[in-house]
Amino acid sequence: MKAKVVHKGPVISCAQKDGVEMLRAEIREEDPLQRAAEHTSINVIFFGTLAKDFSQSARQGDVVLLTDFTIKKSPSFLRDRLHPCQLEMDGDSACVYAKYTYVSLNKLKPKTVVNVYGVVTFFKQPFPSKGSDYCSTLKITDQSDVKVGCNIFSKKLEDHPVIFRAGDIIRLHRFKTDVFRDSMSLLNTYGWSTVTFDGKTDSPVVPRTSSKSFHFEESDKRMVQELRQWAANQSWISSDLTVTLSSVQPGMYFDLTCQLLAKAVMDSRCILLKVWDGTKCQHPLLNVAVASDALEGESTVAKDRMNLTANVLVYDNHLEVARDLKPGTFLRFYNLHAYLQRAPDQLPDQPDHLSFHLHGGTSYGRGLRSLPAESPDLQSLKSALDKHVDLDENDEVNDGTLLEIWYTPPEAVVLPNDEETDAEADTGPSYTVRTCEHNSQRLTLARVKRSTPPLSCHVRARVKRYKPQQLYQCLKLFCSNCKTMIDVPDDSAVSKVFRESAKDNQPCDEQWAATSSASSREPGRTISMHISRDMVGESTHMQLIFVEGTTLDEICVLSRDYKNLVPVRSVNGRMTLLDLTAPFLFSGDKRYYGCKRCSLNTFQNPVFTGVETWDEQSVAEALGVQLMQYRLLIQFELEDKTDTLEALLWENAEKFFHVSAVDASGSQDLQDKIQTIMDTIQPPDSSLEEHPWLDLCLSVYAVKDNDRNQVCYQIANTEIREE
DNA sequence: GCTTAGGATTGG
Numbered sequence: 001m002k003a004k005v006v007h008k009g010p011v012i013s014c015a016q017k018d019g020v021e022m023l024r025a026e027i028r029e030e031d032p033l034q035r036a037a038e039h040t041s042i043n044v045i046f047f048g049t050l051a052k053d054f055s056q057s058a059r060q061g062d063v064v065l066l067t068d069f070t071i072k073k074s075p076s077f078l079r080d081r082l083h084p085c086q087l088e089m090d091g092d093s094a095c096v097y098a099k100y101t102y103v104s105l106n107k108l109k110p111k112t113v114v115n116v117y118g119v120v121t122f123f124k125q126p127f128p129s130k131g132s133d134y135c136s137t138l139k140i141t142d143q144s145d146v147k148v149g150c151n152i153f154s155k156k157l158e159d160h161p162v163i164f165r166a167g168d169i170i171r172l173h174r175f176k177t178d179v180f181r182d183s184m185s186l187l188n189t190y191g192w193s194t195v196t197f198d199g200k201t202d203s204p205v206v207p208r209t210s211s212k213s214f215h216f217e218e219s220d221k222r223m224v225q226e227l228r229q230w231a232a233n234q235s236w237i238s239s240d241l242t243v244t245l246s247s248v249q250p251g252m253y254f255d256l257t258c259q260l261l262a263k264a265v266m267d268s269r270c271i272l273l274k275v276w277d278g279t280k281c282q283h284p285l286l287n288v289a290v291a292s293d294a295l296e297g298e299s300t301v302a303k304d305r306m307n308l309t310a311n312v313l314v315y316d317n318h319l320e321v322a323r324d325l326k327p328g329t330f331l332r333f334y335n336l337h338a339y340l341q342r343a344p345d346q347l348p349d350q351p352d353h354l355s356f357h358l359h360g361g362t363s364y365g366r367g368l369r370s371l372p373a374e375s376p377d378l379q380s381l382k383s384a385l386d387k388h389v390d391l392d393e394n395d396e397v398n399d400g401t402l403l404e405i406w407y408t409p410p411e412a413v414v415l416p417n418d419e420e421t422d423a424e425a426d427t428g429p430s431y432t433v434r435t436c437e438h439n440s441q442r443l444t445l446a447r448v449k450r451s452t453p454p455l456s457c458h459v460r461a462r463v464k465r466y467k468p469q470q471l472y473q474c475l476k477l478f479c480s481n482c483k484t485m486i487d488v489p490d491d492s493a494v495s496k497v498f499r500e501s502a503k504d505n506q507p508c509d510e511q512w513a514a515t516s517s518a519s520s521r522e523p524g525r526t527i528s529m530h531i532s533r534d535m536v537g538e539s540t541h542m543q544l545i546f547v548e549g550t551t552l553d554e555i556c557v558l559s560r561d562y563k564n565l566v567p568v569r570s571v572n573g574r575m576t577l578l579d580l581t582a583p584f585l586f587s588g589d590k591r592y593y594g595c596k597r598c599s600l601n602t603f604q605n606p607v608f609t610g611v612e613t614w615d616e617q618s619v620a621e622a623l624g625v626q627l628m629q630y631r632l633l634i635q636f637e638l639e640d641k642t643d644t645l646e647a648l649l650w651e652n653a654e655k656f657f658h659v660s661a662v663d664a665s666g667s668q669d670l671q672d673k674i675q676t677i678m679d680t681i682q683p684p685d686s687s688l689e690e691h692p693w694l695d696l697c698l699s700v701y702a703v704k705d706n707d708r709n710q711v712c713y714q715i716a717n718t719e720i721r722e723e
Numbered sequence: 724g725c726t727t728a729g730g731a732t733t734g735g
Binding site: 122123124128131132133135137138139149151180181187190253270313315316337359360361362363364365366 | 724725726727728729730731732733734735
């Protein structure tokens with residue numbers, strides 16, 4: 001039997017049936033043709049759990065289907081004149097179905113209770129009303145193309161419809177119609193419920209509701225699919241383009257689907273949400289500095305550096321939702337406002353940064369909500385995030401990795417194409433001058449840190465500190481073959497090698513050499529000098545002399561008078577180079593070292609012909625020694641108003657100081673010059689404000705270190721300004 | 724079993 005519920009009584013206890021619960025309802029024939037007939041209403045008695053269920057779920061006005069009832073004589077017929085019979089719903093097989101009929105939105109009559117289906121064209125997340133409840137405001141439409149406003153009031157947030165975006169489909173049960181401003185509107189009324197569905201035609205029809213019980217059957221699925229199909233051909237829904245961080249433009253109000261990385265309470269009216277969607281913003285993103293102990297969630301430093309982190313300031317009424325979000329949650333902002341903002345510490349000629357504000361109020365549906373991780377809307381977001389799995393925050397620079405950079409010379413610097421920007425020339429005084437020809441953008445250090453290598457850029461910064469503080473340690477020996485870098489051995493180590501070699505030394509006797517010997521002051525130690533017989537009579541005569549049995553001091557004295565001195569020792573009468581801890585060549589003020597790893601030591605049969613002028617390179621070649629180069633290496637801790645940054649002075653060091661490393665190795669004057677420059681850049685016992693500004697060209701590049709990319713900064717194309 | 728809101732940008 002199909003009929004409308006016209007009356008529903010309370011659940012009472014039946015004394016005649018051992019106190020079992022029962023409920024009386026009156027139902028009436030729905031068919032209009034039957035209405036004129038007699039006895040179109042009849043009583044139904046529900047027993048047991050059926051009574052309770054009916055009481056809870058059925059409402060006056062509902063259409064219900066009853067099956068497997070028993071027809072009994074009505075004991076109240078004489079009194080109510082309703083029907084001589086009544087229907088009794090009892091036992092396992094009796095069943096009652098609610099029969100929902102859905103009204104097209106253009107057929108709504110005022111002041112009626114209806115069920116409708118619609119596509120959501122506008123919605124606001126629930127907000128506190130001025131009364132006692134939260135209010136959801138939405139607008140829906142259907143195939144009739146009529147738009148109907150709808151308000152839903154409920155104290156419980158979880159009872160409100162779960163709408164993720166315009167285009168979602170919603171089913172409303174038991175909503176009361178009324179006229180407002182010449183249009184029909186809907187308001188939830190007793191026993192109301194809502195169910196929503198994703199609006200995409202190809203996604204599965206999965207009802208979203210928090211209702212304890214709701215009816216959902218094949219006919220519902222059909223309704224949803226028909227509405228989806230219709231909506232797909234409507235321009236207002238198909239124009240719904242998704243905005244990502246990579247496509248957002250200044251001034252936009254837009255919806256952002258993203259993942260929460262970290263959050264911090266700024267004040268009583270503002271929460272900062274650090275989010276990302278895996279896409280890189282075209283504009284530099286504003287970073288909002290927060291003390292790390294005030295931040296809940298992971299550090300975003302690596303993502304900041306790659307311009308992946310959006311800092312969203314969430315205000316006022318949205319705090320209630322934002323407060324409860326946990327880092328890692330997927331969420332969507334509605335009507336998020338992006339605009340360019342000047343960072344408080346930003347230099348004048350820098351581009352403005354993109355900031356994000358979820359302003360107070362609910363205009364235009366402004367708000368935010370978390371999205372379930374399995375939401376079909378998250379598929380593209382998740383695949384974008386997956387592309388950054390290597391972005392482990394453990395990559396953050398720490399002291400250990402800094403040390404490694406310090407002792408491991410970086411690989412060749414990759415200079416990218418110049419950024420086509422038109423930065424203004426610097427006006428303030430700088431102790432340095434850039435010599436590069438490119439016109440790269442000038443960036444703050446904070447911005448440099450967020451950039452993605454490789455990159456060439458300009459910065460203006462002061463040197464806060466530098467390493468090594470003992471400047472003589474900045475002079476290094478570098479093997480261009482195996483990239484080994486070592487400190488220049490100190491005199492005590494070198495002099496020890498000489499003493500060991502001179503001990504119990506018998507002059508060596510080589511066929512290729514002419515030798516002269518003399519006794520030293522110490523008994524038993526003979527000093528010998530050898531010249532290649534090949535060279536005798538040539539112009540190179542006396543250019544290259546092999547010295548045996550001297551101390552370090554003695555060979556230094558000798559080197560005042562002879563151009564190239566190679567210290568040697570005798571092993572079983574054969575001439576051999578000293579341990580390569582010692583220089584293999586003394587040349588005037590300079591000492592040259594060989595690489596222990598790469599030197600072949602072909603000294604056994606040296607060839608000394610065909611050389612016009614002997615220098616360290618030709619000597620090294622003749623002896624089978626891999627010559628090590630002198631290099632300068634200093635690490636600057638740069639600072640500007642935005643950040644600090646450790647930058648190496650390495651490839652460009654000699655140009656920077658206008659000093660050659662090898663010359664400095666033998667010249668106190670040049671070493672003093674470097675010291676003077678450093679004392680100007682970073683005056684001893686001075687505050688940072690007293691340090692001069694430096695205009696610097698910076699190379700940002702990645703170095704593979706234990707299979708991990710380490711970002712390095714090197715000062716390039718920059719020189720000291722010498723008056 | 725009343726009332727709430729009834730779309731329409733903050734101004735940080």
